[in-house]
Amino acid sequence: MTTEPNLPRIRPEIAALPPYRQGKQAGPDAFKLSSNENPFEPLPSVQAALQRTTPINRYPDATAGALRARLGERFGVAPDAVHVAAGSVSILYQLVLGAASVGDEVIYAWRSFEAYPGLPLVAGATGVQVPLAPGARHDLDAMADAVTDRTRVIIVCTPNNPTGPIVTSAEFAAFLARVPQDVLIVLDEAYAEFVTAPDAVDGLRERIFESHPNVVVLRTFSKAYGLAGLRIGYAIGHPRVLDAARTTGIPLSVTSAAERAAIASLDAEEELLERVAVITERRARLVAGLRDAGWDVPDAQGNFVWLPAGERTDEAAAAFDAADLMVRPFSGDGVRISVGEEESIDRVIAVAASLR
Structure with a gap:
């Protein structure tokens, strides 16, 4: 007969949370x-870039400086207004950890991206799920209604994964007018390149992060750029807000190969x-x-x-x-x-x- 060893105590809410x-x-x-x-x-040009010698015995640039400079040039922002991590979901975790803690709330639509429920739990905060509206769309009015003095982060996924619809520019503008400016709003645009709806919000083209510094826009190289196996995404926002993500992130998580492939993908856009x-x-x-x-x-x-x-x-x-x-x-x-x-x-x- 075998007996279970004595194991360290795990936070009960984490033990109950199913892994992704x-x-x-x-x-x-x-x-x-x-x-x-x-x-x-x-x-082919991206594959060729990956085949060039990468010194894997050396750590990568912890800041992904070359890619941040390239993205900053593309979007007309300083490199400090760009943050790169191992996929946009990594940045989500970093931002929630930086903004929310015990007693705080994180609002998101449901059903939406499957990783969202774990974000507040890992930070010790409470997740607030707001049901989707008819048509499987974000109900931004209901999400604004859900804001309390405990709200620290709101996540808006457009197009919404897994249901597909977008948030329009007009809807998002009306939403911003109702949300306090000290609440972080993460505009998760992982699928933005596939959007064909002319009225869809586009956080980077509209430069929403400039007029509303509490907004951070997320993008990824995993989907349209086909680099899912290399895990690399980025955020555009106010440098002081992104500093929270840089502080809570795992150092050196973006490999040199991923950064090189991302730059080559931008070259071949x-x-x-x-x-x-x-x-x-x-x-x-x-x-x-x-x-x-x-x-x-x-x-x-x-x-x-x-x-x-x-x-x-x-x-x-x-x-x-x-x-x-x-x-x-x-x-x-x-x-x-x-x-x-x-x-x-x-x-x-x-x-x-x-x-x-």
Whole structure:
């Protein structure tokens, strides 16, 4: 008979929090549509940049200075107004740790990005979930209503992962007018490059962080740029706000290879955006096919679509799995399907139609 060893005490709220669940991996003959990855391999110029010698016996530049300078030049800000980390979700963790603690509140829409509930818990704060409005959209009025004197951070995800709709510029402007200026607002725009809606908010193009220094805009190289495996994202905002992220972040977490690939991707951006256009065209066909099959698919502005399967979510996921289509089920709510290879589009529509 074996006995359990005495283990160190873990915070009960952390012990009860399930770890982040990655999208299901795919076998050699299956399509992986579970993680919102870019189906295209990195551009040849990016692969060539990665093949150049990187001294892996040396630490990377802890500030990712070359990339920050390049992004600062692109967006017309000083390098100190740019922060780079191992994916935009890392920056989210850093900002919440820097702004919220025990007794504080972090507001976010739900359902939204699966990592959000863990952010306040890790910081010792309380998460406040605000249900989505009809159409699977952010209810910014309700989120503003939820603000109290304990609110420290509000996260707005546009396009919303996993449901797809955007927040409009007018909606976000009205929201900003209602939120106190000492509350940090994180505008999570991980899928911004895929947006085709003309009225969508764009935190960088509109330079919202200048008129509202409590706003930080997040972007990533994981999705449109196809660098998910290298883990690199960035934030644009007021330098003193970003200092909180730089202070709470894990040092040296951005590798030299990731920084080099990100710069090479920016160099080849015109070619890369041609690939984004292919994905958005596939997305339009996928949405049309799913709606023709009888599914009430919300507006899709990322590189994924949402099937509101409700209680049939697990059944739907099993049907896709049986057809070698790895999707992302959210039990009781729906199924998120990434826009993948061309060959997967008709197969997805056929399986979805069989479920109606």
